[in-house]
Amino acid sequence: MNKTVEVLPDQPALIARALELILSKLETAIEQRGRFTIALSGGSTPKPLYEAMPTAGYAGANQKLPWDKIHIFWGDERYVPADHPDSNELMARRAWLDRVDIPAANIHPVPTLEANPELAAAKYEQQLKEFFNSSGVEFPSLDVVLLGMGDDAHTASLFPHTEALKVSDRLVTVGNKDANPRITFTYPFINSARSVIFVVAGANKRPALAQVFAPVADDFTYPSRLIQPQGELWWLLDAAAGLELQH
Ligand code: 6PG
Secondary structure (H helix, E strand, O other): OEEEEEEEOOHHHHHHHHHHHHHHHHHHHHHHHOOEEEEEOOOOOOHHHHHHHHHOOOHHHOOOOOHHHEEEEEOEEEOOOOOOOOOHHHHHHHHOHHHOOOOHHHEOOOOOOOOOHHHHHHHHHHHHHHHOOOOOOOOOOOOEEEEOOOOOOOEOOEOOOOHHHHOOOOOEEEEEEOOEEEEEEOHHHHHOOOEEEEEEOOHHHHHHHHHHHOOOOOOOOOHHHHOOOOOEEEEEEEHHHHHHHOO
16 A cells, blocks of 8 residues: 655645646546546535536646546445435535536436435445446456545544444445445445545544554544555645644
8 A cells, every 4th residue: 555645734725636636646547548437525525626626627638627538436425315415416516517518427326216225335336346347356446536534533434333344345335324324335445446535624633533543543433544445545634634643
Protein backbone atom coordinates (compact mmCIF):
# COMPACT_ATOMS: atom_id res chain seq x y z
CA MET A 1 0.00 0.00 0.00
CA ASN A 2 1.17 3.46 -0.93
CA LYS A 3 -0.17 5.96 1.66
CA THR A 4 -0.01 9.74 1.25
CA VAL A 5 -1.28 12.26 3.81
CA GLU A 6 -1.71 15.88 2.73
CA VAL A 7 -2.88 18.65 5.04
CA LEU A 8 -4.33 21.64 3.17
CA PRO A 9 -4.68 25.10 4.80
CA ASP A 10 -8.47 25.28 4.59
CA GLN A 11 -11.56 23.65 3.09
CA PRO A 12 -11.42 25.44 -0.31
CA ALA A 13 -7.79 24.33 -0.71
CA LEU A 14 -8.80 20.81 0.33
CA ILE A 15 -11.51 20.68 -2.33
CA ALA A 16 -9.18 22.14 -4.98
CA ARG A 17 -6.56 19.48 -4.20
CA ALA A 18 -9.13 16.69 -4.23
CA LEU A 19 -10.36 17.87 -7.63
CA GLU A 20 -6.81 18.04 -8.97
CA LEU A 21 -6.03 14.52 -7.73
CA ILE A 22 -9.23 13.03 -9.13
CA LEU A 23 -8.66 14.68 -12.51
CA SER A 24 -5.14 13.25 -12.66
CA LYS A 25 -6.48 9.74 -11.90
CA LEU A 26 -9.22 10.30 -14.48
CA GLU A 27 -6.73 11.32 -17.18
CA THR A 28 -4.48 8.33 -16.47
CA ALA A 29 -7.39 5.86 -16.41
CA ILE A 30 -8.75 7.07 -19.74
CA GLU A 31 -5.30 7.06 -21.33
CA GLN A 32 -4.54 3.55 -20.07
CA ARG A 33 -7.96 1.83 -20.11
CA GLY A 34 -10.28 4.05 -22.11
CA ARG A 35 -12.60 4.74 -19.21
CA PHE A 36 -12.68 6.08 -15.62
CA THR A 37 -14.71 4.54 -12.83
CA ILE A 38 -15.31 6.34 -9.54
CA ALA A 39 -17.47 5.61 -6.49
CA LEU A 40 -18.81 8.70 -4.74
CA SER A 41 -19.37 9.25 -1.05
CA GLY A 42 -22.24 11.12 0.57
CA GLY A 43 -22.05 13.63 3.37
CA SER A 44 -21.42 17.37 3.30
CA THR A 45 -17.65 17.49 2.67
CA PRO A 46 -17.62 16.36 -0.98
CA LYS A 47 -20.56 18.60 -2.06
CA PRO A 48 -18.36 21.53 -3.17
CA LEU A 49 -16.14 19.03 -4.98
CA TYR A 50 -19.12 17.73 -6.94
CA GLU A 51 -20.20 21.33 -7.63
CA ALA A 52 -16.77 22.02 -9.15
CA MET A 53 -16.89 19.06 -11.54
CA PRO A 54 -19.09 20.59 -14.28
CA THR A 55 -16.43 23.23 -15.05
CA ALA A 56 -13.43 20.96 -14.47
CA GLY A 57 -11.08 19.96 -17.23
CA TYR A 58 -7.48 19.12 -18.00
CA ALA A 59 -5.12 19.97 -20.82
CA GLY A 60 -5.36 16.51 -22.38
CA ALA A 61 -9.11 16.90 -22.70
CA ASN A 62 -8.88 20.41 -24.13
CA GLN A 63 -10.70 21.52 -21.01
CA LYS A 64 -13.87 19.46 -21.52
CA LEU A 65 -14.07 16.15 -19.69
CA PRO A 66 -14.94 13.06 -21.81
CA TRP A 67 -18.19 12.37 -19.95
CA ASP A 68 -18.96 9.40 -22.19
CA LYS A 69 -15.90 7.63 -20.75
CA ILE A 70 -16.71 8.39 -17.10
CA HIS A 71 -18.75 5.97 -14.95
CA ILE A 72 -20.24 6.95 -11.60
CA PHE A 73 -21.02 4.57 -8.75
CA TRP A 74 -21.76 5.12 -5.04
CA GLY A 75 -19.68 3.63 -2.25
CA ASP A 76 -22.71 3.84 0.00
CA GLU A 77 -26.31 4.94 -0.12
CA ARG A 78 -29.17 5.33 2.27
CA TYR A 79 -32.01 2.87 1.74
CA VAL A 80 -34.33 5.61 0.44
CA PRO A 81 -35.79 6.48 -2.98
CA ALA A 82 -33.62 8.58 -5.27
CA ASP A 83 -35.86 11.62 -4.70
CA HIS A 84 -35.54 11.45 -0.90
CA PRO A 85 -33.67 14.38 0.71
CA ASP A 86 -31.24 11.92 2.35
CA SER A 87 -30.28 10.29 -0.96
CA ASN A 88 -26.59 10.49 -1.82
CA GLU A 89 -27.56 10.03 -5.47
CA LEU A 90 -29.88 13.04 -5.33
CA MET A 91 -27.15 15.24 -3.82
CA ALA A 92 -24.64 14.25 -6.52
CA ARG A 93 -27.16 14.70 -9.34
CA ARG A 94 -28.15 18.18 -8.17
CA ALA A 95 -24.57 19.28 -7.49
CA TRP A 96 -22.96 17.71 -10.57
CA LEU A 97 -24.51 15.04 -12.75
CA ASP A 98 -27.60 16.97 -13.87
CA ARG A 99 -25.24 19.76 -15.01
CA VAL A 100 -23.09 17.75 -17.45
CA ASP A 101 -23.86 15.67 -20.55
CA ILE A 102 -22.87 12.35 -19.04
CA PRO A 103 -24.86 9.49 -20.59
CA ALA A 104 -27.57 8.17 -18.25
CA ALA A 105 -26.13 4.67 -18.72
CA ASN A 106 -22.86 5.85 -17.17
CA ILE A 107 -24.56 6.64 -13.87
CA HIS A 108 -24.90 3.51 -11.74
CA PRO A 109 -26.98 4.31 -8.64
CA VAL A 110 -27.73 1.86 -5.87
CA PRO A 111 -31.11 0.17 -6.64
CA THR A 112 -32.81 1.35 -3.45
CA LEU A 113 -36.32 0.55 -4.69
CA GLU A 114 -35.72 -3.15 -4.06
CA ALA A 115 -38.09 -4.69 -1.49
CA ASN A 116 -35.49 -4.70 1.29
CA PRO A 117 -31.90 -3.54 1.91
CA GLU A 118 -30.48 -7.05 1.48
CA LEU A 119 -32.00 -7.35 -1.98
CA ALA A 120 -30.76 -3.88 -2.87
CA ALA A 121 -27.22 -4.82 -1.83
CA ALA A 122 -27.35 -8.11 -3.74
CA LYS A 123 -28.66 -6.40 -6.88
CA TYR A 124 -25.99 -3.67 -6.75
CA GLU A 125 -23.35 -6.36 -6.34
CA GLN A 126 -24.70 -8.17 -9.41
CA GLN A 127 -24.70 -4.92 -11.41
CA LEU A 128 -21.09 -4.23 -10.38
CA LYS A 129 -20.00 -7.75 -11.34
CA GLU A 130 -21.71 -7.42 -14.72
CA PHE A 131 -20.16 -4.01 -15.34
CA PHE A 132 -16.68 -5.23 -14.48
CA ASN A 133 -17.33 -8.59 -16.12
CA SER A 134 -16.01 -10.24 -12.99
CA SER A 135 -17.41 -13.61 -12.06
CA GLY A 136 -14.35 -14.91 -10.26
CA VAL A 137 -13.35 -14.66 -6.64
CA GLU A 138 -11.21 -11.58 -7.17
CA PHE A 139 -12.70 -8.18 -6.36
CA PRO A 140 -12.97 -5.83 -9.36
CA SER A 141 -11.03 -2.57 -9.08
CA LEU A 142 -12.54 0.86 -9.47
CA ASP A 143 -10.10 3.59 -10.46
CA VAL A 144 -11.13 5.77 -7.51
CA VAL A 145 -13.20 5.23 -4.39
CA LEU A 146 -13.89 8.60 -2.80
CA LEU A 147 -14.53 8.45 0.94
CA GLY A 148 -15.45 10.71 3.80
CA MET A 149 -15.02 9.89 7.46
CA GLY A 150 -17.46 10.50 10.29
CA ASP A 151 -16.39 11.79 13.70
CA ASP A 152 -16.91 8.22 14.90
CA ALA A 153 -14.31 7.05 12.32
CA HIS A 154 -16.93 5.35 10.12
CA THR A 155 -16.48 5.50 6.37
CA ALA A 156 -18.95 4.72 3.62
CA SER A 157 -21.65 3.07 5.72
CA LEU A 158 -19.23 0.91 7.69
CA PHE A 159 -20.18 1.99 11.20
CA PRO A 160 -18.44 0.98 14.44
CA HIS A 161 -19.30 -2.43 15.86
CA THR A 162 -21.72 -3.36 13.07
CA GLU A 163 -22.07 -6.65 11.19
CA ALA A 164 -21.05 -4.94 7.94
CA LEU A 165 -17.46 -4.80 9.22
CA LYS A 166 -17.31 -8.61 9.26
CA VAL A 167 -18.38 -9.08 5.62
CA SER A 168 -15.31 -9.90 3.56
CA ASP A 169 -16.67 -12.24 0.85
CA ARG A 170 -18.93 -9.79 -0.97
CA LEU A 171 -18.66 -6.48 -2.78
CA VAL A 172 -21.73 -4.88 -1.23
CA THR A 173 -23.55 -5.39 2.05
CA VAL A 174 -26.08 -3.75 4.37
CA GLY A 175 -24.79 -1.22 6.88
CA ASN A 176 -26.70 0.29 9.75
CA LYS A 177 -26.60 3.76 11.19
CA ASP A 178 -28.76 3.53 14.32
CA ALA A 179 -31.90 1.88 12.94
CA ASN A 180 -31.48 3.28 9.44
CA PRO A 181 -30.34 0.71 6.87
CA ARG A 182 -27.67 1.66 4.39
CA ILE A 183 -26.19 -0.07 1.34
CA THR A 184 -22.41 -0.02 1.43
CA PHE A 185 -19.31 -1.30 -0.31
CA THR A 186 -17.52 -3.78 1.91
CA TYR A 187 -14.05 -2.86 3.12
CA PRO A 188 -12.33 -5.52 0.94
CA PHE A 189 -14.08 -4.14 -2.15
CA ILE A 190 -13.01 -0.61 -1.23
CA ASN A 191 -9.49 -1.95 -0.72
CA SER A 192 -9.45 -3.39 -4.25
CA ALA A 193 -9.59 0.12 -5.75
CA ARG A 194 -6.58 1.49 -7.64
CA SER A 195 -6.83 4.65 -5.52
CA VAL A 196 -8.81 5.34 -2.34
CA ILE A 197 -9.12 9.05 -1.59
CA PHE A 198 -10.35 10.25 1.81
CA VAL A 199 -11.45 13.91 1.95
CA VAL A 200 -11.86 14.96 5.60
CA ALA A 201 -12.43 18.42 7.06
CA GLY A 202 -13.18 19.94 10.44
CA ALA A 203 -11.75 19.90 13.96
CA ASN A 204 -14.51 17.50 15.02
CA LYS A 205 -12.75 14.76 13.02
CA ARG A 206 -9.44 15.14 14.88
CA PRO A 207 -10.06 12.58 17.68
CA ALA A 208 -11.20 9.94 15.19
CA LEU A 209 -8.21 10.62 12.92
CA ALA A 210 -5.84 10.19 15.87
CA GLN A 211 -7.27 6.71 16.44
CA VAL A 212 -7.33 5.81 12.75
CA PHE A 213 -3.66 6.82 12.40
CA ALA A 214 -2.57 5.30 15.72
CA PRO A 215 -0.14 2.36 15.43
CA VAL A 216 -2.54 0.25 17.47
CA ALA A 217 -6.31 0.69 17.95
CA ASP A 218 -9.42 -1.43 17.47
CA ASP A 219 -10.52 -1.65 13.82
CA PHE A 220 -14.12 -2.42 14.76
CA THR A 221 -14.27 0.72 16.91
CA TYR A 222 -12.56 2.84 14.25
CA PRO A 223 -13.67 1.30 10.92
CA SER A 224 -11.66 3.66 8.69
CA ARG A 225 -8.61 1.68 9.91
CA LEU A 226 -9.87 -1.20 7.75
CA ILE A 227 -9.19 0.83 4.59
CA GLN A 228 -5.76 -0.45 3.59
CA PRO A 229 -5.91 -0.70 -0.22
CA GLN A 230 -3.37 -2.66 -2.26
CA GLY A 231 -3.23 0.44 -4.45
CA GLU A 232 -2.90 4.09 -3.45
CA LEU A 233 -4.34 5.48 -0.21
CA TRP A 234 -4.71 9.25 -0.07
CA TRP A 235 -5.76 11.18 3.02
CA LEU A 236 -6.59 14.78 2.08
CA LEU A 237 -7.28 16.81 5.23
CA ASP A 238 -7.86 20.45 6.00
CA ALA A 239 -5.72 21.98 8.77
CA ALA A 240 -8.63 21.87 11.22
CA ALA A 241 -8.82 18.10 10.89
CA GLY A 242 -5.18 17.32 10.29
CA LEU A 243 -3.50 19.58 12.88
CA GLU A 244 -1.98 16.85 15.03
CA LEU A 245 -0.91 14.82 12.03
CA GLN A 246 1.25 17.55 10.53
CA HIS A 247 4.29 16.79 12.68
C1 6PG B 1 -22.78 9.15 3.93
C2 6PG B 1 -21.33 9.15 3.69
C3 6PG B 1 -20.60 9.12 5.00
C4 6PG B 1 -19.84 10.42 5.08
C5 6PG B 1 -19.34 10.68 6.48
C6 6PG B 1 -18.72 12.07 6.59
O1 6PG B 1 -23.52 8.43 3.25
O2 6PG B 1 -23.17 9.98 4.78
O3 6PG B 1 -20.88 8.29 2.79
O4 6PG B 1 -19.71 8.03 5.15
O5 6PG B 1 -18.77 10.40 4.17
O6 6PG B 1 -20.44 10.58 7.36
O7 6PG B 1 -19.74 13.00 6.36
P1 6PG B 1 -19.38 14.58 6.30
O8 6PG B 1 -18.59 14.79 5.06
O9 6PG B 1 -20.76 15.24 6.23
O10 6PG B 1 -18.64 14.91 7.56
